[in-house]
Amino acid sequence: MRMNRRTLMLGAAALPLVSTIRHAGAQAAEFNYKYANNLPLTHPMNVRAQEAVDNIREETGGRVAIQIFPSNQLGADTDMLSQVRSGGVEFFTLSPLILSTLVANASISGIGFAFPGYDQVWPAMDGELGAYVRGEIEKSNLVVMENIWDNGFRQITSSVGPINTADDLKGFKIRVPVSPLWTSMFSAFESAPASINFAEVYSALQTGIVDGQENPLAIISTAKLYEVQKYLSFTNHMWDGFWFLANKRAWERMPEDVREIVAKNINEAAVKEREDVAALNATVRGELEGHGMIVNEPDTSTFRQKLADAGFYAEWKKNYGDDAWAILEKAVGSSLG
Template identity: 30%
Template sequence: MKAILATLCAAAAALAFSAPAAAQSPIELKLGHVGEPGSIFQLSSDEYAKRVNQKLAGKVKIVTYGSSQLGGDKELIQKLKLGTVDMAVPSTVMSSEVDLYGIFELPYMVKDREHMKRIEKEVFWPALEPATEKKGLKVLAVWENGYRHITNNKRPVRVPKDLEGFKLRVPEGKWRVKMFQEYGANPSPMKFSELFTALQTGVMDGQENPFTQIYSAKLQEVQKYLSLSGHVYTPAYLLVGKTKYEQLPADVRKVLEDTAKEVQAFVYATAEKQESELLGKLKAAGMQVNEVDKNAFIAASKGIYDDFAKDVPAAKPLIEKAVALGK
């Protein structure tokens, strides 16, 4: 009996050494976002996935899911914490997760992308990112959603008073709600995936978004007026759930992080190109476009800055620093 067992063990060992090792499947990472095809979210996420999949071929495969397939922004953040989604690209909603992100909800805070780069270096990474990690999330890179403008079906908006009584959809971030309440509108947070129907049916009169989101979601089909307010510049963030992310090999994490930051240049260049191209397309689609009195909006925004500084005292020095970086 012992002789038989010895023979079987020897045969198994020989087979193990002679057979080729089974190919290991790459780690699949799910990246979710709310952007429609053609949006800056979709273009950024797909570019990132392409570069990572080339660099980590056989080790990691990022699969992107746009159009809220894996949920809206709040759901995606919850799924990151649970580990059921690996990556997401939220924007405004982060101010409801970490109060300090509200600095990016303040009207006319960010002057341009060069100003944003300075804010990112001197405000975001030292203060906001560590606060994010305390919530079980980690930011790999700061990307972009863009400059936001107001659309509606009632009338051109030139000064804040023109917004009085508007049923206005806003993202799921409390400071955007407060901003438009200050301007006299009746803002309501709503998932982006529900917006087209709400505008089409008259549940909402208008909304505010960057050109990339307006055009890719075909909002020009259900909105008549486009007012170039540029009231907020919204960064976007490539986010991961901290616990699950830290289980990945260190060399994989390094590539994921380095590539995320490397893609920022692509994001900014693409967003800048889209700004001029998409405005032309929105005009061609029949939208009536008008300039706004930005000084009137800035004057009407003082209360929002004051309320935010009172509500989030730790943000006051960050606001002062961010403003100084724009001078």
């Protein structure tokens, strides 16, 4: 499927109608489950999730009906994490860095400047590093699908000026997700990080509570952050994804053959979504510039050196433990810190 802006908008337009129709007949299904996420309908994750939901309903003969609740409709990330644990929602996608508020070592894939590019990301997350993190997640009584979805390499936006070197981050008021790793990294840059759930990001930027934020290009575009941010700096400071989580009790209520159908379709959708994000990233820079954003590409060597000098890598190696850190360094193909 070729993913472009028109495709995204058509997919977004179709989602509410399809979900409403499905929900209206949901009583006929044996398993009526909710899937919550924090992304706009236009994001590739929701487009591909809808395809998976439709396929699951068809392949299970109507036994499984999943309704999608996008854009934090059921609460902020931390609220929805509590809900998927309690069974208030059955499925939820979450960044491993925010998941680290529950599963400490889940955030290891997001260490600053660890991955040079996607050539290292997918072998790592589909391989030993991803398997290690999934094992940690399962210890918290959650079910996690095998394939992680792509969020992307994160970039910094600002309303006060471009970020060219690590020194430009000194005193910079930046929104970060609710995660110890993000706060630690931007504190090492001597920034002023503020932990704010994604549902409040646009208003925090609009009212000047923070000067900037950091997110992958697809989110900067689909959440229309260009309306409240002028500068976009391609820092690629960390890679981020979304683990597809399930409430364990709800998951185990489904027979094994049904679970296999659900998992198969969700994992296949994850791989397609990765391709969609790559296609979107190839065109979104020009679109953001068309919306008036000023784009720059800084030399990131000063950022990584600043983190090393501040003891960031040494601190997190200690936090994660030597064994987990060795898996990370093996995955990224270099020594960190």
